[in-house]
Amino acid sequence: MLRIHFTAADLLDVRFADDPAPLVELELAVAMLQRRDTDPGFVRWRRGLAASGALAATAALRELVPPTGAGPFFLDPIAPDLDQGLELVRRSTNTLVRSELERICGAGLAVTPLLKHLADQDQQAWRYLSDTLRSAYGAVIGTAWPQLRAGFDADLRWRGQVQRQEGLRGMLAGLHPGSRWRGCTLEIPVAKELDFQLRGEGLLLLPSASWTGRPLVGSYPDGPTVLVYAALTPLPYLTQTDPAPGADPDDPVAVLLGRTRAAVLRLTLREPTTSQLAAALGVGLASASEHARALRRAGLVSTARTGRSVRHSCTQLGHRLLAAPTAVVQS
Known part of the structure; x- marks a missing residue:
């Protein structure tokens, strides 16, 4: 707890x-790329990065960031601009760097030559880290910003x-x-x-x-x-290019939920089963279930078992979102 x-x-x-933090997003993306308990959208996203060669840009960062996302504090300052964030990384005190490297290694990460050089304030290692952060950001996060x-x-x-x-x-x-x-x-x-x-x-x-x-x-x-x-x-659904069946490309709720999950939320007004959701969306059962689970986590959908089927229904909170999208999503 x-x-x-x-x-x-x-x-x-x-x-x-006030703003998303580029290096926080990058660090957590590196963590997600190492996890195997992610939803289908992240699985497809990882495969796409691997196919394009972008995944290779994160190799060095995986030495510093575990799948738990609890990487060293000096790696992900809360800065709204990439250049400002990189400057804060370069200005990290040796005391902070050493204590954070000890923490992540104590939690199970291997002590690699890169970590040793960073702890020793080797300037070449720090330039390499800065260049790696910039290139990894461009490959993984930048185009989707x-x-x-x-x-x-x-x-x-x-x-x-x-x-x-x-x-x-x-x-x-x-x-x-x-x-x-x-x-x-x-x-x-x-x-x-x-x-x-x-x-x-x-x-x-x-x-x-x-x-x-x-x-x-x-x-x-x-x-x-x-x-x-x-x-x-999640990021993979913000950047998806294939619209859900019947999705309105100008739907403001899709800005908040992604087009597929906006379509799922509307379908739950009919209290469909998981199989009916999958058929309507043209996706597999696992994917339909994951979309429903994500909306349930947000309090927008409730799920109940009736016999051998699982039915999904829109909650009061979900109804309010659908009834007043412009008030919620648009400024």
Whole structure:
């Protein structure tokens, strides 16, 4: 269980990041590329990067970033611009670098020559790291940045809508399925036992389209405590080029959910089974189930078993999204 302990001052200082952070997105994308428990969209995305040769650009970064996404803090500063982020990486103190490298190696990453050279402040190794970050960003994230930015903005507007209707506590609990409040402590179900005391310094919320894992919390040196959570629409669905059957290319809900998941949400108005969803979308059962599961995590769809079938229905929150898309998705 991840427990985030809020004071009254912390609750008054919960805020969203103004912009997505390029190096955070890159680090989490590198983590996702190593995972095997991802949805079909990420599997296809990884295959596409491998086929184009772009996957090779992340090889060195996989020495620093584990599949858990908990890479070293000096690698992913919260900076809205790539050049600014790279400058912050280059200015990392040796104390921070050594402590973070010890942490990730203690968590299971191998001690490689690159890590040793970075710890020793070898200038050639640091230039190599900077060049690698830039090239990997261009290969994996850069071409998709406009769609990622649009998804980020749409996610923030949607969370604002949820907060207006359900309050701050309801919005925070809705960032990850199964989360709940116990007094002033937000409990998020994860495999490890983790506790974070905010101590009046507030919390910065950062949605990531490159990540579908559990929320990640960390306190940056001389910076805020950040909660990174999975955005409603993962990157592969923001950049998909094949529209769902019957999808409206100008549908504003698709900006938030992706075209396929917007189509899924509308189909759940008819309470279809998973097989009916798959047939309507022209996809496999596993893919249809994953789309429904993602919408269920967001509170937009509920699922119930009736006999040997599983039926999916649109929730009240899903109805509100479909009924007022321009208010939620467009500025």
